[in-house]
Amino acid sequence: MTRLLAALIVSLISTQVFAMNSLSELTWKKRVVIVFSDAGDARAARQIEALTNQRSELEERDLVVISVVDDKATTAFGRIAEPEAVALRDEADVKKGSFKVVLVGKDGGIKLRSETIVPEVELFDVID
DSSP: OHHHHHHHHHHHHHHHHTTTGGGGGGTTTOEEEEEEEOTTOHHHHHHHHHHHTTHHHHHHTTEEEEEEETTEEEEEESOOSOOOHHHHHHHHTOOTTOOEEEEEOTTSOEEEEESSOOOHHHHHHHHO
């Protein structure tokens, strides 16, 4: 029974740690908010604006904000190597053309998924 429990815990931890391999350079250094959308989706622009208007809070929480529009990923806040849109979509299991906000923790695990705009207060509550 103890071995089964230990195996289950290791399985859960390893699944979460490697959830976002394309962001592995940020593991244990940064949290990442990824906003996925189609070109012209006003929700994405509003989400990015709401987050980037909180620069000091983002810095305090070691956050990077990435926008993935169609097949192009850009960094909206923070400094990281150019992210790969296709890899991010695959790893976050987000279909092309859908709006989704994903929070990735410092351990590389996905901590929040939303199909609606996430108020920054709610996002910061998940982190804090």
